[in-house]
Amino acid sequence: MTDRLGGGARRKRPTMRDVAREAGVALRTVSRVVNDDPTVGAHLVSRVRAAITALDYAPDERAQQLRRGTSGTIGAAVRNLADAHPVLSAVDNASRARGLAVLAMSTEDDEAREREAVMSMCRRRVDGIVIEPIGMFHDYLSAEVAAGMPLVAVDRPCGGVEADAVLSDNAAGIGMAYRQLSVHGHRRIAYIGDDERIFTGRERAAAFRACVAASGGPLSGMVHPGTVTASRVAAALASVLSGPTPATALITGNVATTIEALRYLGADAGRLALVGFDDFPLADILRPALTVVAQNSAEIGRTAIDLLVARAADPARPVQTVTVPVELIARGSGELPPPSA
Amino acid sequence: MTDRLGGGARRKRPTMRDVAREAGVALRTVSRVVNDDPTVGAHLVSRVRAAITALDYAPDERAQQLRRGTSGTIGAAVRNLADAHPVLSAVDNASRARGLAVLAMSTEDDEAREREAVMSMCRRRVDGIVIEPIGMFHDYLSAEVAAGMPLVAVDRPCGGVEADAVLSDNAAGIGMAYRQLSVHGHRRIAYIGDDERIFTGRERAAAFRACVAASGGPLSGMVHPGTVTASRVAAALASVLSGPTPATALITGNVATTIEALRYLGADAGRLALVGFDDFPLADILRPALTVVAQNSAEIGRTAIDLLVARAADPARPVQTVTVPVELIARGSGELPPPSA
DNA sequence: ATGCTTCCGGATAACGTTATCCCACGCTGA
DNA sequence: TCAGCGTGGGATAACGTTATCCGGAAGCAT
Numbered sequence: 043m044t045d046r047l048g049g050g051a052r053r054k055r056p057t058m059r060d061v062a063r064e065a066g067v068a069l070r071t072v073s074r075v076v077n078d079d080p081t082v083g084a085h086l087v088s089r090v091r092a093a094i095t096a097l098d099y100a101p102d103e104r105a106q107q108l109r110r111g112t113s114g115t116i117g118a119a120v121r122n123l124a125d126a127h128p129v130l131s132a133v134d135n136a137s138r139a140r141g142l143a144v145l146a147m148s149t150e151d152d153e154a155r156e157r158e159a160v161m162s163m164c165r166r167r168v169d170g171i172v173i174e175p176i177g178m179f180h181d182y183l184s185a186e187v188a189a190g191m192p193l194v195a196v197d198r199p200c201g202g203v204e205a206d207a208v209l210s211d212n213a214a215g216i217g218m219a220y221r222q223l224s225v226h227g228h229r230r231i232a233y234i235g236d237d238e239r240i241f242t243g244r245e246r247a248a249a250f251r252a253c254v255a256a257s258g259g260p261l262s263g264m265v266h267p268g269t270v271t272a273s274r275v276a277a278a279l280a281s282v283l284s285g286p287t288p289a290t291a292l293i294t295g296n297v298a299t300t301i302e303a304l305r306y307l308g309a310d311a312g313r314l315a316l317v318g319f320d321d322f323p324l325a326d327i328l329r330p331a332l333t334v335v336a337q338n339s340a341e342i343g344r345t346a347i348d349l350l351v352a353r354a355a356d357p358a359r360p361v362q363t364v365t366v367p368v369e370l371i372a373r374g375s376g377e378l379p380p381p382s383a
Numbered sequence: 384m385t386d387r388l389g390g391g392a393r394r395k396r397p398t399m400r401d402v403a404r405e406a407g408v409a410l411r412t413v414s415r416v417v418n419d420d421p422t423v424g425a426h427l428v429s430r431v432r433a434a435i436t437a438l439d440y441a442p443d444e445r446a447q448q449l450r451r452g453t454s455g456t457i458g459a460a461v462r463n464l465a466d467a468h469p470v471l472s473a474v475d476n477a478s479r480a481r482g483l484a485v486l487a488m489s490t491e492d493d494e495a496r497e498r499e500a501v502m503s504m505c506r507r508r509v510d511g512i513v514i515e516p517i518g519m520f521h522d523y524l525s526a527e528v529a530a531g532m533p534l535v536a537v538d539r540p541c542g543g544v545e546a547d548a549v550l551s552d553n554a555a556g557i558g559m560a561y562r563q564l565s566v567h568g569h570r571r572i573a574y575i576g577d578d579e580r581i582f583t584g585r586e587r588a589a590a591f592r593a594c595v596a597a598s599g600g601p602l603s604g605m606v607h608p609g610t611v612t613a614s615r616v617a618a619a620l621a622s623v624l625s626g627p628t629p630a631t632a633l634i635t636g637n638v639a640t641t642i643e644a645l646r647y648l649g650a651d652a653g654r655l656a657l658v659g660f661d662d663f664p665l666a667d668i669l670r671p672a673l674t675v676v677a678q679n680s681a682e683i684g685r686t687a688i689d690l691l692v693a694r695a696a697d698p699a700r701p702v703q704t705v706t707v708p709v710e711l712i713a714r715g716s717g718e719l720p721p722p723s724a
Numbered sequence: 725a726t727g728c729t730t731c732c733g734g735a736t737a738a739c740g741t742t743a744t745c746c747c748a749c750g751c752t753g754a
Numbered sequence: 755t756c757a758g759c760g761t762g763g764g765a766t767a768a769c770g771t772t773a774t775c776c777g778g779a780a781g782c783a784t
Contacts, residue, residue, distance in 0.1 A: 057740060057741085058741070058772085059740085067762085068762070069741095070742095071762065072764065073743090078743080081761065082762065083762080084763075098530065099743075100502070100505055100506050101506060101740085102449075102506070102508055102741070103506045103507045103508065104454065104507065104508055105740035105741040105769090106741055106742080107445045107741090108445045108449055108741075108770065109741045109769055110577060123471055123487075124471075124472030125467050126466050127465065130464055131463075131465030131489065134489050143486075143503060143507070144486075144487065144488070145485075145486050146464075146475075146485065146486075146487040147484065147485070148475050148480075158513070161441070165443070165444045166444045167444065190396075206754050210745090228644055229449075301664075301665065306670050322665075324663075327669070328668070329649075329650065333760090361784090365728050398769095398770060400770085407768075409734070410733075411735095411772095412732065414771075414772060414773085415732090420732075422731065423732075424730090424732080445770080445771090447772080448739095449740065450738080450770080451739085451771085452739075452746090540775090
């Protein structure tokens with residue numbers, strides 16, 4: 043499994059020692075020049091720089107990291123690398139702005155893989171970890187956290203370990219979606235979303251139930267949480283659309299559900315009002331264009347890095363959970379009127 | 384810019400020395416256990432392992448890397464981290480299967496940023512670099528390549544440096560698209576795509592011209608390469624659709640162009656036959672569903688890692704360019720008949 | 725007893741950096 | 755002339771591993 047690279051006899055890279063020899067100065071002086079130590083004369087600086095470019099010398103960051111104790115890298119364990127991942131992108135940007143690189147690994151929604159990825163990051167002594175947690179229990183991380191590894195969860199909190207978290211305001215988002223549909227005349231509103239064993243699935247379903255209760259709408263048969271598969275979404279949709287008083291509007295709890303719902307509805311998509319939780323590229327070119335509750339990915343990523351840096355600076359600071367506001371983007375599908383009965 | 388982390392007084396992590404003391408064995412023995420050296424007795428192995436779990440010891444990979452000379456990491460400089468990136472995902476998978484981690488950085492289509500990202504990877508002494516090149520000239524990489532850094536370009540070749548490359552069969556893909564439209568009765572077929580300064584834009588436009596020439600169709604006013612902006616695509620589309628003999632079918636040269644074309648066409652999308660180069664999520668839930676030429680991202684990523692490993696094993700092997708076949712996925716938009724004149 | 729493995733410890737040198745301490749200059753200002 | 759500086763070299767110890775060479779101590783067969 044681990045047949046590391048490096049079998050070949052690649053040409054040896056120049057080291058500081060080589061540069062020192064080339065420039066005719068002491069090793070110490072090269073180090074000073076590389077680290078912009080001001081106590082070295084302009085004459086020598088230029089000679090050293092010349093030697094550096096002549097030899098194509100680039101300092102070995104592994105050695106620097108070992109020596110300095112910091113790796114200048116943060117790990118990002120995200121669920122998926124293949125699909126669009128705006129949060130990862132924001133994390134990347136925020137990290138770069140601080141001179142940090144991002145070691146991104148995909149967990150593919152697999153707990154074992156998540157653990158493996160995170161542990162690998164720890165062995166690399168990353169300066170912090172951003173995690174989009176999969177499982178409920180992350181006890182295996184508590185040792186690392188206790189050892190001072192800054193850890194911040196995004197999208198969902200980490201269970202079993204005290205860690206900072208940055209979450210979207212799920213309840214407010216569902217509220218916005220529900221209100222939008224109500225305002226446009228809908229009374230019978232259904233919800234299909236993630237399994238309630240998943241944090242966001244739980245929060246969003248609960249918020250939906252609260253909305254229905256507050257507005258006095260019908261609840262029975264209207265809430266369908268569960269694993270997101272084509273068949274389950276189709277069954278749920280068929281159920282809420284059948285009977286004497288079918289739902290006239292739908293809220294979907296995540297992108298995957300939204301897509302499956304659209305796939306099932308096909309050409310009938312224009313006859314059911316729909317608001318999806320979470321935006322995605324191309325939502326605006328569907329017909330009707332999709333009304334969504336958009337998470338502020340840029341803000342989430344930025345905040346995650348902020349929290350990471352803050353914790354690295356002060357490991358003793360209290361654990362913090364930041365809730366990032368969401369936004370309703372009306373594009374048409376959520377503004378469809380109920381069929382005039 | 385580079386205010387690295389690590390200000391806080393994090394608890395010191397246990398080292399091999401600590402484990403040795405805890406287990407009452409020699410440092411050397413701990414190293415043997417960690418590296419699964421068979422020459423150590425079962426009794427001591429279990430004692431060392433107990434000490435390891437008692438102290439929550441995890442070897443410092445930075446030190447291992449420095450010592451071993453390999454970093455167990457490959458760098459991936461891709462154009463975009465926010466959007467779907469199936470090739471990156473495939474690279475991640477193929478790397479993991481070999482025990483390698485992926486250091487992903489986004490270049491955001493910016494040459495300076497690409498250079499910065501790649502150089503940062505080199506300083507980290509990654510075992511190889513997968514790059515989705517932006518600019519035409521990558522001379523700054525030749526020193527690294529000469530120093531033995533395995534480098535493989537995906538999607539486009541690297542200019543100015545001898546590097547392996549994995550490309551899609553652009554000409555064949557355009558040919559498939561053209562043939563599909565011809566078969567369905569189209570004679571006046573237009574092409575809108577990327578700027579011809581970009582490798583793929585050049586290849587695809589050229590292939591399109593060749594197809595037209597081979598089939599004896601009209602060419603004048605039918606080819607519109609250029610930077611992909613909403614306004615340019617709209618103008619090109621307006622142009623090919625106007626006049627006495629408008630185009631009845633369209634080939635778009637990349638995803639961005641496809642999207643812009645769909646945005647412009649809006650509700651009229653069903654009246655123009657369309658084949659897009661490159662697949663994307665959700666292409667199947669559009670109406671009409673989008674016929675595309677799909678690149679084999681999984682194969683591309685796998686091949687890239689294969690080439691990387693092969694070059695690491697034998698730096699002297701001849702540079703190789705692998706062309707990966709593409710596939711036409713008929714979903715409806717490319718099978719629309721021309722308006723019966 | 726003598727040999728010959730097998731298992732383990734000890735010491736030490738790397739890997740490429742950074743940092744510390746000290747010393748040797750060549751200046752300047754009194 | 756001597757103290758006080760700014761500039762640079764030299765030596766050396768880290769950082770946490772791995773690897774090499776050696777030596778000792780068993781265990782077992784000759």
